Amino acid sequence: MRTDFVFHNLNNQYGQLLELAAKCPVDGRHTVPEGFNNHIHWHLGHVLVSTELHILYLSDNAQEMTFPPEYLKLFGYGTKPSDWQTDPPVWELLVAQLKEQLGQLEAWLKDKLDTPVKDNFFKAETLGELVISTTVHASWHVGNVSAILKALK
Template sequence: MREDFVFDVLNDQYTKLLEFAERCPVDARNKVPDGFNNTIHWHVGHVLVSTEFHILYLSGNIQALTLPSEYMAYFGYGTKPSDWLDEPPLWEALIEQLKAQPLQLRGWLQEKLEQPVKENFFKAETIGELVVSTTLHASYHVGNISAMLKALK
């Protein structure tokens, strides 16, 4: 698996996500449009949190985890904004972390894509396969954000 290709595809999804986030009006970030379960704010945080979990935690690179543990309560699997007990992490902080994440991942995982990983729900066998699976997951959320922006007009 070519390293440049894998990380370029991940970066492309992040670029799209950040473009959509930039187009999202401030007053629309925390609205749940009809037919959806979450907000755009939630999707942005979820991609950030799930990418770190899927790639770093599942590959055993726990020392590289950087996000505050409380992010999981807001953006982990099964969470939703209607369950939030207080204010979520700031939009601007999430955006800055999203901007940095692809380059950080590339730095931490350079020349490690072929390393085997423990059994996981993706059924990925290597770090590279975790990155590919996570990129597909991010793409799903990018699509949701795109649809939500249209629904919120």
Template sequence: MSELLYKQFELTNIFIVRSLEGIEKEMLDVQPEGFNNNIRWHAGHILTVTEQFMFGFPKKSAHLPENYIELFGPGTKPSEWQGDAPSIEELTAQLKEQVIRIKDIPFERLDEKLKKPFLGLETFGELANMAVYHQSYHLGQVHAMKRVIANSAIKN
């Protein structure tokens, strides 16, 4: 079962990275009507929340800049960003590196009980499964935003 979970991380990461690498640069920071964020935010949010779930960022992981919490954490918005956000190239490189670190987590760790249940999840493996779901959800948002942005550009 644990091998399947890690394979799911790998596949999801491949789809996320392909989706982001194939995007037109002018689409990255467009916030279409009806959406709370933009595509760059979703890329950073996927990266940041996965790092929180899998590695305890920012307290237990130094693989991402600490300001990613302010940029991409839950409840954040690009309209409130202070300073520059990382480039999509930087975010995709960090996503590629992150999945390698995830696959290095020993299988035994998935059975570990969490110190405190989170969203009804009691083990690290359940939390990891939630991380993959979360990544897939935001990948879907990226795809939807790309279509909305492309369709609005065609009409204009």
């Protein structure tokens, strides 16, 4: 699998997510519009966490994960802001971590995309396929963030 293809697509989705996040008014960051379960702040954290879970945990490389363990309780699957017991990391930190994550993943994975991975719910057979599956997942959140921004108007 070609590294430039894989990371072009992941970078594209992250770029769109970060562009939408930049358009979010400060007073809308923690608003959950009717019909939604989460706000944009949650989506940023969830993409950060789920990307590492999908790529690193599912490839038996959990030791490479960079986010603090408490992020799972805030942004993991099945979480929502109305259940939070602690304050989330600030918006600016999540944005910075998302930007940093792309470079870290590309540096770590650039020569490993064809490495086989264990059975997983994506049915991915290699690290590269996990990255592509994660890119699709990120695109779903880009769509949700876009919809939330429209609902906030």
